[in-house]
């Protein structure tokens with residue numbers, strides 16, 4: 001569901017339970033502040049201006065996916081959510097207290113176990129592109145377990161669809177050429193959906209090819 005800007009979406013949220021709208025509003029505002037803080041710190045860490053990710057680069061309305069994974073009698077037979085990389089800049093993930101998230105690192109799936117009240121920050125694919133490959137959009141998936149159901153809420157911070165994406169100028173040079181061309185996020189996103197979240201296939205048309 002779309003959660004931010006609150007004024008644009010509050011009218012569409014369910015009326016029941018009666019405290020839901022206020023709870024979602026608090027959550028949405030809190031997550032927006034958190035995302036601004038995190039993106040400011042990441043920008044600084046990359047040597048960019050603290051406001052680099054403000055505006056179009058994080059301008060898409062914030063949407064939350066509420067994922068519910070029922071217990072699965074034989075988890076070896078199915079995944080809760082298959083391997084993918086989130087498309088945007090960062091994803092803020094609340095994963096409750098049941099394990100299930102795994103990230104792919106050096107061809108190995110590694111569990112990211114929940115920490116009480118903590119929010120996981122995953123880099124999305126646009127972060128990799130804007131940082132010209134310095135940061136990596138993380139491939140991840142969710143597994144099921146036989147005993148407990150699991151719920152997670154993933155909130156996506158993404159560029160506006162008409163926003164222009166390109167490696168930040170300060171992060172490439174004569175020696176360190178840009179890996180990606182400039183493109184509109186809309187073009188990427190269409191490709192992402194068509195390729196079911198596959199990073200390499202989604203970015204293929206936007207790669208700078210060496211002659």
Ligand SMILES: O=C(O)CCC(=O)C(=O)O
Pocket residue numbers: 065067081086093095100101140141142151152154
């Ligand atoms: O359930 C999880 O931990 C992961 C959810 C996720 O990756 C997503 O909604 O994009």
Ligand SMILES: [Fe+2]
Pocket residue numbers: 084085086091140154
């Ligand atoms: Fe994801």
